[in-house]
Amino acid sequence: MELLAPVGNWTMLRAAVNAEANAVYFGVKGFNMRASSTNFDLEEMRDVIDYCHQNNVKAYCTVNIIILENELEKLHTILQTLKDSNIDAVICWDLAVIKTCKELKIPIHLSTQASVSNSQSALQWKEFGAERIVLARECSLEDVKDIKEKTNMEIEVFVHGARCISLSGRCFMSQELFNKSANRGECLQPCRREYTVTDEEGKQMVIENNFIMSAKDLCALPLLPKLMHVDCLKIEGRNRSADYVFKVVSIYREALNAIKKDTFTDELITTLTIRLQEVYNKDFSQGFFVAYPYHKRCDEYGSKATTRKILLGKVSNFYTKISVAEFTVESEGFKLGDTLSFEGPTTGYHEEVVREVHTDNDKKGTATKYEKGETISVQCSSKVRENDKVYLIKKKE
Numbered sequence: 001m002e003l004l005a006p007v008g009n010w011t012m013l014r015a016a017v018n019a020e021a022n023a024v025y026f027g028v029k030g031f032n033m034r035a036s037s038t039n040f041d042l043e044e045m046r047d048v049i050d051y052c053h054q055n056n057v058k059a060y061c062t063v064n065i066i067i068l069e070n071e072l073e074k075l076h077t078i079l080q081t082l083k084d085s086n087i088d089a090v091i092c093w094d095l096a097v098i099k100t101c102k103e104l105k106i107p108i109h110l111s112t113q114a115s116v117s118n119s120q121s122a123l124q125w126k127e128f129g130a131e132r133i134v135l136a137r138e139c140s141l142e143d144v145k146d147i148k149e150k151t152n153m154e155i156e157v158f159v160h161g162a163r164c165i166s167l168s169g170r171c172f173m174s175q176e177l178f179n180k181s182a183n184r185g186e187c188l189q190p191c192r193r194e195y196t197v198t199d200e201e202g203k204q205m206v207i208e209n210n211f212i213m214s215a216k217d218l219c220a221l222p223l224l225p226k227l228m229h230v231d232c233l234k235i236e237g238r239n240r241s242a243d244y245v246f247k248v249v250s251i252y253r254e255a256l257n258a259i260k261k262d263t264f265t266d267e268l269i270t271t272l273t274i275r276l277q278e279v280y281n282k283d284f285s286q287g288f289f290v291a292y293p294y295h296k297r298c299d300e301y302g303s304k305a306t307t308r309k310i311l312l313g314k315v316s317n318f319y320t321k322i323s324v325a326e327f328t329v330e331s332e333g334f335k336l337g338d339t340l341s342f343e344g345p346t347t348g349y350h351e352e353v354v355r356e357v358h359t360d361n362d363k364k365g366t367a368t369k370y371e372k373g374e375t376i377s378v379q380c381s382s383k384v385r386e387n388d389k390v391y392l393i394k395k396k397e
Contacts, residue, residue, distance in 0.1 A: 002058070002232040003251045003256065004156070008039055008239065013048065014348025015242040016057075019249035023058035025091060027185075027238065028078055031063050031071075039238075044164065046085040055373055058088040058283075064111040067094045079104055091134065102129045109156065112136055115167055117143060118177060119150035122388045132156055137163060137218070138288050139202045141226050154231040159220035160248055160276075161236025163287060165191045192282075192312065194301060214298040219276060219284035222269050224255055236314065237280075243309065243341060244279040247348040278307045309391040315342065318384055325384050326377045333371040334392045342390035352380050 004023045005016035010203055016024050025283055026048065029039040052059040059283070061082055075225050079100050080089060089107040093114040101108050104237035110130040116122050117136040125133060135144060139157070148155045164171060164182075171182050173190050180186035191213035196393070197202050220227065229234065233256075235248055251272050258264040270333060273284070280303045285296035313330040325342065334340070334354065342350045357370060358377045 001256070002156075003252055004060070004232050004234045004247055004250065005240040005329060006161075006235055006240070007245065010048075010345035011242040011244045011343055011348055013040065015343075016245040016249055016348075017052070017055045018348045019246045020251050020253045021057060022266050023060060023088070023232070024052060025060040025062055025234075025238075027062045031078060033076070042081055042200065045081055045087070049087055050083045052088065060089045060091055062091040062111070063092070063094075063097050064092050064113050065185050067096045072096060074091065075349065076100055076309035079360050080104060082106065087134070098129055100259075107131050110134060111156075111157065115170075116147075119147045122147055122151045122153055126151065126153055133233065134161050134198075136167075138167070141223065141289050144174070144230060144289075149385070156234055157227065157230050157371075158218060158236055159217055159224070159227065159233045160252065161240075162282070163215045163218050165215050184265055192298075192301065211298045211300070214282065214301075215297045216283045216285040216298055217281050218287040219251065219273070219281075220286060220289060221255055221272060221276065221378075223286060223289055224252075225259055225264060228259065242343050242349040246262050247279050250274060253305060274306075278305060280305050306396055308396055309341065310394055311344060312340070312390045313390050315344075315384055315386050315388040315390060318380075318386060319377075320383065323380050323383070324377045325380050325388075325390075327390050328375045329370055330371050330381065331372060331373075332392070333369060335369040339393040341391045341393055342380070342384040342388045343391070344385050347384050350380070350382050351385055352378065352382075 003023040006026060006387045007020035007024045008014050013024060013026070016281040021356065027039045028042055075096060079090065083104045083106050088105060089109045090097065090101050091109045091111050092101065093111040098108055101152045108130045109132040110116060110125050112134040113364050114125065115136040116125060116133050117139050122133045134156040135147065137158055144157055145156065148195065151312070171191070173186070177190050178188050180188050194211055195213065197205055234253065236250065237244055237248070254270055255264065258268055273323040281299045283304050311331060312334065313327045315325050315327050317326040318324070336354050338354050340352050340354060342352070356379045359370065365396045
């Protein structure tokens with residue numbers, strides 16, 4: 001079974017690999033359903049894919065927007081470049097993309113944008129050339145099992161991350177309000193906002209929760225034993241951050257390892273869920289896996305993460321022989337026992353609990369608190385790099 005991670009830049013990519021993802025998916029700028037994420041330039045494709053293969057990680061590129069007539073030539077250029085760069089598969093659903101992939105003999109993974117939710121639809125797409133189906137998020141656990149058994153195709157399902165209140169990519173709210181089309185990866189997610197329902201006379205409807213169109217994030221962690229027959233578990237989040245990718249992938253990897261060892265207990269589920277809550281989330285539900293067609297809705301705007309990151313500064317030097325990072329504190333201070341994170345395009349993501357610190361004024365390391373303006377040296381258990389950003393990970397009040 002593959003554990004598939006979202007990446008939008010080099011920092012996220014290295015974080016996913018370090019967290020033991022089996023595969024990653026990413027987009028080419030302008031040609032995927034996450035136009036607002038960083039994405040990679042076409043010129044970077046060979047380097048990105050080579051890095052994945054050097055680490056025994058498969059590389060999938062999403063080309064899953066609706067293709068316009070004037071983009072067909074550009075489409076062919078992109079797919080030829082991916083082919084030449086040894087891409088493992090293209091995630092798509094527009095028939096122009098599928099046709100060109102077949103001509104170039106690029107493996108096709110059918111995007112969830114196709115909304116496949118039954119075996120007959122899956123088999124039809126198989127005839128069109130799809131090797132793997134990324135099922136619609138509206139599928140229940142029983143649907144997933146039946147489709148797998150009846151088609152014997154590779155099946156991929158989302159197990160964690162944001163969910164669309166409508167059928168994925170088919171909502172026109174962003175298009176109507178801001179002229180930004182979800183079908184082109186430009187959705188500004190107006191559904192996440194707070195709304196008040198008002199009639200033509202100005203009378204307002206009293207409702208329990210004004211976030212009537214904002215679904216809680218999917219978290220299928222407790223359901224993993226019931227999904228072991230699928231071929232790939234997919235994590236959503238190309239618009240999120242490297243710490244999100246690292247922590248979520250690491251936690252799902254730990255869960256899968258526990259299932260193999262028969263140590264996946266209720267206590268472990270609770271522990272892992274608490275850790276998932278540390279990074280960006282809009283609270284969790286098990287989605288349509290168990291409660292179709294009911295959406296559990298958010299009750300506030302933005303993330304409910306239990307921690308926040310405070311930028312402290314950038315690494316100015318890393319002394320390899322003694323594994324020490326040096327940086328100047330540029331914002332609020334920190335103390336012994338705090339957790340720092342280091343993020344960068346080569347490092348990816350690394351967390352370190354502060355056990356030992358030295359400064360120019362405290363060479364013996366006897367101080368316990370470090371303030372803005374101090375240049376400090378921190379012992380690290382893993383290599384970090386010059387110019388890596390340093391954050392203080394702090395519990396939210």
